[in-house]
Amino acid sequence: MWRYYEKFKKIYQVEDRVPFKLLLPLSIQHTFAMFGASVLVPILFKINPGIVLFMNGIGTLLFILITKKKAPAYLGSSFAFLAPGTAIIAKDGFEYAQGAFIVVGLLGCLLAYFIYKFGIGWIDLVLPPAAMGAVVALIGFELAGNTVTGGSIGANLMTNTATTSDFFVFAITLFTAIIGSVAFKGFFSTIPILIAIIVGYISAIFFGMVDFTPVIDAKIFTIPNFSSPKFSAEAILSMIPVILVITSEHVSHQVVTSNIIGRNLLEDPGLHRSIFADNFSSALSGLVGGVPTTTYGENIGVMAITGVYSVQVIGAAAIISIIMAFFGPLAALIQTIPGNVIGGVTFLLYGMIGTSGIRLLVDQKVDYSKSVNLILTSVIFIAGLSGLKIKLASIELSGMVLASVVAVLLSLFMTILRKLNLINE
Template sequence: MSDKVLDVHEKPTAGKWLTLSLQHMFAMFGATILVPQLVGLSPAIALLTSGIATIIFILVTRFQVPAYLGSSFAFIIPIQVATASGGIGSAMIGSMFVALVYAIVSLLIWKTGYRWIMKLLPPIVVGPVIMVIGLALAPTAVGMASTIQVDGEPVYNLLHFSAALVTLAAAIICIMFFKGVISLMPILIGIVVGYLYSAAIGILDFSKVLKAKWFEIPEMLIPGIDYEFVVTPTLLFIMVPIAIVTISEHIGHQLVLGRIVDRNYIENPGLNRSLLGDGLGTLISGLIGGPPKTTYGENIGVLAITRVYSIYVIIGAAVFAILFSFLGKVMAIIATIPTAVLGGISILLFGIIASSGLRMLVDHKVDFGNQRNLVISSVILVIGIGGATIKFSETFEIEGMALAAIVGVLLNLLLPGKAEEKLTDETE
């Protein structure tokens, strides 16, 4: 692009490097730490693994793709379900098998090309499944925003709900009335404003901050030490089908990023390399107790606005994330964020996820006058949001989002009248 400030392989000056990298870290910070707090993992380990995964991704893609990897929202419900059925270790094992799927798909693309995966995952499948991710989480967001736990039971609390509403309002104002980088950080700014409001109304507990150390190693979960490595069919079917969604998301991000920096990342370094980098990041994250990873749209947005595409800036952001994860006081402050504040930001965030699925259908002009499209989307939405389950035995079942993704792919393959659809217009 002729108006770029720094190209992919250009180095900024030391001062600009510092500020630009911090900007990228803060752009992803709010979303990356929200996921572990929703699924019972350590925010510190999420930050650590996001930095490590990003560096791995950059190495695998030969320093050509300036993308940042953060915690994936697609796996929130699968991790919660896997944890409920077999402990948090089950979720980590499932994450590793998701990484294996990435590796297999990467190998297939390397050997056969990428066009087949575009046909396997058309917008009529991917759009509704993305909508399920957001809509299935809606009750969680509202519950977090409006209730507190009393004797183990959720009880409505207006004071806490007010904190959620202030948080939500701050994030909406950032999106609607600000330009530039501020508009790309509504999650972080919303959390900060909600946190300050919570302090003003007296619902914060700083006791853990006072006790926390300045330097503290993130809480890791190591297979064979912190949990037993046991694989069950149910575990695989809870987690692995979600790769359908995240691979689609990955392809979309690579295409958008390629447009911004004026490169074809699907062909060079190749979709096989970028998927492998994403998968390896998720694998390493799962091995030490972090959530699955995905390329972050927030950071792609920062690239578009600043027109600074330098890979060195992204590496700097990854290094900052790793360093922050060892600051015990900072992580303790994060742990004091009220559930209501997280609920308020989740109302917006989960809604945006659902709306992005709808936007995919609109952008690709999916015709709902076509009965085939109507059937596929309807079945995916109801199975996913309704939490439908197929039980094969006491230890083997497929449910909710995973079942919706599988059914969607099968319906698309089996129903007659299939049109030549692409995930994007730019696959050719």
């Protein structure tokens, strides 16, 4: 099993209480970091983001409780369900996608029970360090494209609509985040991402990119759109393969977080607890009309940069998300943040996640003179970055999703060859 090393700066550890005067800005920083990507999923599913913000907050609080306040993680909307979910919605409607979300979540809870009974030794077989490091790195590398091609969510700098002003705002935001991460002192060193967003937002206002009409028109009090699920065997079967993807993603996120905070979260509070919490949140969200949730890479990046790992801050951010679901002007105000501002921040955050994967390979002293390690890392990287797409029924595997599947299957294949003494080592 992996060993973890505490190399990142630490300001507030997981169990530390944060002074009240710092709690609000630190929690808002986490809220801003996850907001863009998390609301994108309901937008693509064509449902109201309010219910998603509400369930993201509830799910995060449940995650903190179930993991005994030992695993700092913010739960946002999962992208792994997009392809099968979109297909189900187009054919049968969102209610049947909800039903499939619930079943997949419950199956994930069942998986957590098996992990509880049989331990985590199997992880070395299905995701050895040479594979795990590559998968972790791909979490950041694949997301990197969203910083420049995400429309209103990302920077949108690779389209013909980008202007010189777009580049200026993007660059101002990015360099504020960079300078803040390495040069700010004291309290300001804990909120470089928040400061970068504020500076970028002010510059966007200066360039005339912010429209406050949605804030003015927003209702003071809103109620999330709750809806009941419906169940279809066909929809459920088309969604089940996502379990492999979300499990690989979850383990990878826990490994990255473990590296950052200097603790082995797979052992304490235990992978069974975190996987149960993640999947229970998804099932609960589907039950009331939301989308599946997952631990968020953006918030992992915030922790890596700031050295603030306190679950108190994560919990406060979750409460802010819940408030946003009911307070229309606040949600509308955050949605006025231009994509190039969000893109400037995520440009750095996603890079930090990718670097964490490379760091895992270094820390584990992966020996690339061994052909097995070289092949595992190489094939997984190319599977995730080449643009290859494989369609199985209504499931399309590409990017990190495909890389995760390849990582597990190829690792198991190498294990079989090793057992048969067919590998030259």
